[in-house]
Each structure stands twice: as C-alpha cells, then as structure tokens.
Amino acid sequence: MDEKYAIDLEHVSRIYRRDEFEVRALDDVTLKVPEGRFVAIMGPSGSGKTTMLNLIAGIDHATSGRVAVGGEEITGMKERDLAAWRARHIGLVFQFYNLIPVLTAFENVELPLLLTPLTKTERREHVHTALRIVGLEDRIDHYPRQLSGGQEQRVAIARALVTDPTIVVADEPTGDLDAKSAEEILNLLTDLNRQFHRTIVMVTHDPRAERFVDTVYRLDKGVLIGVEPGKGGPARTAAAQAQA
C-alpha cells in the first residue's frame, strides 16, 4: 500500500534577492514526510531550516520545485486561497510565542477560530479543550505578560491545535526557553503526536529534540545532507518494550 505523505517537497529551491546579492536559501531539496510523524529539521544557522518550514507552512513561495502539504499542492496557490488553506491545515508555533499581548490566553487561542463558521459556544468549547490539552485551563483569563515563557509557548501550541490542523509546524519552539520548560514543551509535542496522530514538523537547534522525534532531516547551506532516525519514534517504542 502506498504510504501517504503529509509533506512532499520535490526539487524545491528558494532564492532570495537582497539588493545585488542572490541568496540560495534552499537548493533542490526533495523531502517526503509520512503522515503522523514527528520530525525535526536541524542544521546550523543559515542552513535553510526556517525557509523550508515557511514553505511547508505556506507563508513563503518556492522559487522552483513543487510543494504539496496534506496531499494538496500549494505551489501555485494565490495568496487569498493560501490564507484560507493555512487556516484549515496549518498550526504554527513560533520561537518567541508571538501571542497577541492585549488578548487573554482564551482569546489568543480563540483567534484562529474566528475564521471558522463556529458559533461562540462552539468556539468556547474548542478553546477549553485546547487549553486543557496543554494543561493551562486554569490560566484561561491570564494575559501573556502574566504567564511564564513555558506557559506562553503552551498557549501558542493550544492556538496551533485549536483548529485541528493537518500539520503542526514549530519554528524553534524551545529556543527561548530554559531547559526544564524546553523539556516540557518537547514532551507536550510528543504527546500530541502520539495521542492525536498529528504530523509535527519542528525546526530546532536543540540537540535534546533528537530524543523525541521520529526522524531528523539535516540541512546545510540549503542542501538536505542527511535523513536520520530520531530516538523518539520507533526507537523509543523499542526501548520501552525492551525495558518491559
């Protein structure tokens, strides 16, 4: 049986032009991520990790090649259609959380639902569920400034989850957190992947992330230089079985 791919990049290049300079951020990258996986894209600064993530999330356009996400090709989509597509299929988590400071945790999580036809009551139920999943139901009326970094990132994850997206895309989700909070966030993302079979793509510098993910894609200078199994997926399952 053919395996379904949540992410399918074929010969994707992304070239930026800055004044007279041309920067080849991604160079002919081909990558396929099966559905339901938790994967990490790793590499040094300037390797093209975030560029790849932006292309997957549909907030940037490839210069050449084909990008298909959730079985839908987004390469030639117009901005308006792409916005609607993002609202349906993508949950985004950022390094610096990017919560709206004037909105409470509840309102921040509710934000993507304003784009849906859900009623106010339905929206409230969804928000409560998302905040319960990330363990912050008791912080529902708190503003971002009243939360710790780890809690803010949990709210951001709840916001990414609340629309039940096809793929969760996380850009350095632990980059601004202390070790303990980073560990908690990685555990949370792993749980989401395991419990809800959500495909999660994470860009990270954090070497600890390898312990949690199924696969690690390594990039350098815009080129995919390696694909390695992580220690989180089958390896973790095997380790757990051996321990048992």
Added chain:
Amino acid sequence: MKYVALVLKNLLRSKRRTILTIFSIAVSLFIFSALVSLPTVANQILSDSASSVRIACHNKAGLTYSMPEAYKQRIVATPHVVAVTPESWFGGVYHEVSDQFPNLAVDPETAQAMWPDWGVSKESWKKFESLRTACLVGSGTMKRFKLHVGQQIILRGTVYPFNVTLDIVGVMQGGSAPANFLIFRRDYLEEAAGRPGFVDNYWVRVDKSENVPQVIAALDEGFANSSAQTRSESEAAFIGSFMDNFRTFFRLAEILGFIVVLTIGLVAANTAAMSIRERRSEIAVMRSIGFPSGTILGLLLSESLIIGLLGGLLGCGSAFVVLRIFAVGSPALGPLSEIRMPPSILAETLVVAALIGLFSAWVPARAAARQNIVDALRMVA
C-alpha cells in the same frame, strides 16, 4: 460581530494614545464645525429670504443717507404694495459701549403686517401699537442681557444726542426674526429728535413674490429725479449686501477650518502609522494563521474609523452644545446675530471625522495587510 472584541481590545491597547488622538480630532472638529457653521448659517439666511415679499428701499447714495418721510405716501400708492414701514437707525448702546446690538425705530401701525413671521404674539403687537415707549426685543438680545418682558431699559444715544427709555412688551423669536435686534416706535424717536421727518430705509411688502422685481423698478423709476433717489432691492439682496461685507471673513473661516482638518488628518495619520508599525509582527502572525489581507485591513481601518467618529461626535457635539448654550454671536456680524450649528454641519462634520479615520490609517494599514509575512516575522526574531 465576532471581530468587535478584537477591535476594541486593540483600541484600548494604548489607552493614553487612543484618548489623546480622539481628543485632538475632537478639538479640530470643534473648531472646524464652528467655523464652517458661520458661512452655512449666512447662506441659510439668504436662502430663507429668497422667496420673501419684502423690499428694502433706501437712498441710492448709501444706507447712511436718509430719505424724506413723505415718500411713504408715494410708495403706498405703488401697485402691488400692501404695506410700507419706515425705519430709522437709532444706534444706541445698552450699558457700556460694548453692549451693542442693532436697534431701530419703525412705524408701529404697519410693523405687524410687515413682519408677521417674526414670532411676536398678537398681544405684544397690540401693546407695541398702544404704548409709545414700547419695544420688541430679539430672543438673542433678551438672553444676552438677561432681559424680561415688562422690564424698562434705557438705550444711550450715540448717533442722536439723547437717550430713549423703553418698555419691553414682547420678544421676537420666530425662525426668521433677527435674534439680536430691538425695534421701538418711530413716533417716539421723531418726537425726541424734534421731528426731522427723515427715514433711513423703507420696508415695502408686496402682494406676491413674483411682483417684487416690478415694484422695485417702479419705486426706483418713481424717485429717479427726486432730491433723494432710491435704490430698492429684495430682502435677500439687501441681506446679501450686508453679508458681502463678511464674505472674506467667511472664506477665511472656511479655509481655516479645512487647514485645521488637514493638519489633524496628518497628525492622525502619523499616530495610525506608529500604532500599526508597532504591531507589524502581530499582524504577520495573524496572517500566518490564516487571516486574509482584506480582513486585516478591515480590522485596522475599523479601529481608526472608531477613533475618528468618536472624535467627531465629541467635537461637533460639544460645538453644537456650546453654540446653543452661549448663543455666540456679535453685532459685528450683522444679520448673523447668533451662530447656530445647522444639522447639515453636524452630518458634514461626522463625515469628515469618518474620512479622517479612514484616510489616516489607509496607507499604513494597507501596507501592513500586504506585507511579506516572512519579512515581518523575521523582525520579531
């Protein structure tokens, strides 16, 4: 409706800035609506008198030149004329020199027929005809000097070398009544002045408005070769000639009003640009989670529109109340005794407020709604 809370939260993000912007718009629109009211009221007075059946007949040499009292009989005999009221300018002051308002002496027996639209009660007209020292006072002057019917007042003569003691018998408060005028009886003035037998102006009422040009021609032709030739004009033209003295002032008021609006529009645009620039990353986040550019633009413009409209309501509302309470006006403004704010100016000011709101935010909001998401997100990092 689901975006209302979002718009309000963003408006209250920086309360001080929002309040200051609202107040600055309010102050500018207060000035704008007050200034623009002036020419609007003047034009309204002119259009109200356009269909009048009254003619002003004065000396061809100018308003300061008088005419013989005997002209009255000849004017009355002119076809289509139904009433003639001679009028003499007294030019008195109330207490101080600054307490000026137009005060004129008219013949009492035809005054009611001449000005039935001045809102004077029958009883007051009756007293005016029967009491030699009677006077009728405009509502603006009554309010200005806190006068009341039955009160006796003394006007100090500035043109004539004597004072007149007058009894207020009624108030002129109709829609077309001159709110700052005072009229008293000409027979009293004539007697005090030693019966010089001269008149400054004749008010002539004709049977139909379409006969006004014919009567004007007949009057001026009739007195063409007399010692005091006349120049007759419709009431609208007569008031218009007074207004002409203030045209430059009105034009200046309008220009100042628009300069004030333009200035505050630029200030509001700067404030909107700052506010939106500070939120570029948030806007990028909203777009990245699926908010279309049009929705973002709509949200940002709504915020600015609300600020503009609140400023507009506050500004023109307070101007409306202030002009109503204090009945601002001056004898120096001639027929414009009271500057009131017409409803059309209220509506016009609110439209201007909405336009300030929309245009001030249009450029930065459009740029923010269309910005490259990746570039904007990179600014956060």
